[in-house]
Amino acid sequence: MHSPSATDSKIVLITGASSGIGEATARRLAADGHHVVLGARRVDRLAALVGEIHAAGGRADHRELDVTSLDSVRAFVEAAHDRLGRVDVLVNNAGVMPLSRVDALRVDEWNQMIDVNLRGTLHGIAAVLPHMRSRGAGHIVNVASTSGHRVDPTAAVYCATKYAVLALSEGLRQESRDIRVTVVSPGFTHSELTDRGGDPEAQAAARAASLQLAIPASAVAGAIGYAIAQPGDVDVNELIVRPTAQG
Numbered sequence: 001m002h003s004p005s006a007t008d009s010k011i012v013l014i015t016g017a018s019s020g021i022g023e024a025t026a027r028r029l030a031a032d033g034h035h036v037v038l039g040a041r042r043v044d045r046l047a048a049l050v051g052e053i054h055a056a057g058g059r060a061d062h063r064e065l066d067v068t069s070l071d072s073v074r075a076f077v078e079a080a081h082d083r084l085g086r087v088d089v090l091v092n093n094a095g096v097m098p099l100s101r102v103d104a105l106r107v108d109e110w111n112q113m114i115d116v117n118l119r120g121t122l123h124g125i126a127a128v129l130p131h132m133r134s135r136g137a138g139h140i141v142n143v144a145s146t147s148g149h150r151v152d153p154t155a156a157v158y159c160a161t162k163y164a165v166l167a168l169s170e171g172l173r174q175e176s177r178d179i180r181v182t183v184v185s186p187g188f189t190h191s192e193l194t195d196r197g198g199d200p201e202a203q204a205a206a207r208a209a210s211l212q213l214a215i216p217a218s219a220v221a222g223a224i225g226y227a228i229a230q231p232g233d234v235d236v237n238e239l240i241v242r243p244t245a246q247g
């Protein structure tokens with residue numbers, strides 16, 4: 001395992017670390033020598049991952065987290081801050097993608113996407129920003145999507161949340177001279193994203209495209225690791241990482 005100096009080892013909080021891109025990012029950043037703090041609802045998954053990272057010589061801990069609740073996100077951040085003394089990086093990664101046509105009016109799933117993908121990202125920012133502003137340093141990494149750059153049928157609401165994450169990130173970047181803001185926008189990536197909710201036909205189509213095209217979650221984790229590893233005066237604002245064969 002790479003041993004970083006005291007200055008390049010960071011305290012990194014990752015939301016949605018129980019599977020897919022968040023899990024791969026936890027593994028990658030722990031292997032890079034950072035202390036990772038993992039949050040999600042499936043704590044059994046998080047505990048197993050923390051055990052694997054410890055066994056490999058890395059530093060990690062976890063806490064139950066529901067990003068739709070500001071109280072839960074604040075408790076996640078405060079616990080890490082109290083225990084470790086600071087928060088260097090927040091990776092706002094938790095997300096859901098129940099696909100359907102707008103005229104199917106699956107309003108509960110629209111609200112779930114807004115609550116997790118957009119409000120969850122805002123909650124993360126609200127919880128870490130006061131700490132980062134008072135230190136005059138920090139890094140917020142928001143996981144958006146190629147769906148934040150183009151709209152496709154059955155993905156209108158999902159795309160709306162990801163476009164919003166891009167807008168929010170750019171606004172925060174413009175207001176910040178001390179905090180780095182990065183958007184990482186993955187294309188089709190192996191994960192559990194298409195496993196839950198949505199119109200069965202739309203989800204099956206997304207699953208089929210993903211099976212054919214998807215890149216490993218470690219490819220996206222590598223992009224996040226790259227942005228974090230840059231010197232403090234270098235702010236990588238956006239990375240799009242998609243399969244070569246994706247249109």
Ligand SMILES: NC(=O)c1ccc[n+]([C@@H]2O[C@H](COP(=O)([O-])OP(=O)(O)OC[C@H]3O[C@@H](n4cnc5c(N)ncnc54)[C@H](OP(=O)(O)O)[C@@H]3O)[C@@H](O)[C@H]2O)c1
Nearest residue numbers: 016018020021041042066067094095145188189191192193
């Ligand atoms: N896979 C792709 O092709 C792709 C492409 C572009 C963008 N993305 C984005 O990448 C991010 C990660 O998704 P993924 O592909 O890795 O899918 P995934 O395997 O389904 O992971 C999603 C993660 O989000 C967590 N999550 C969901 N609701 C949550 C909540 N209320 N509170 C806390 N955590 C919650 C899940 O954990 P629990 O269920 O345990 O809470 C899980 O750890 C998402 O923002 C997604 O939109 C993915």
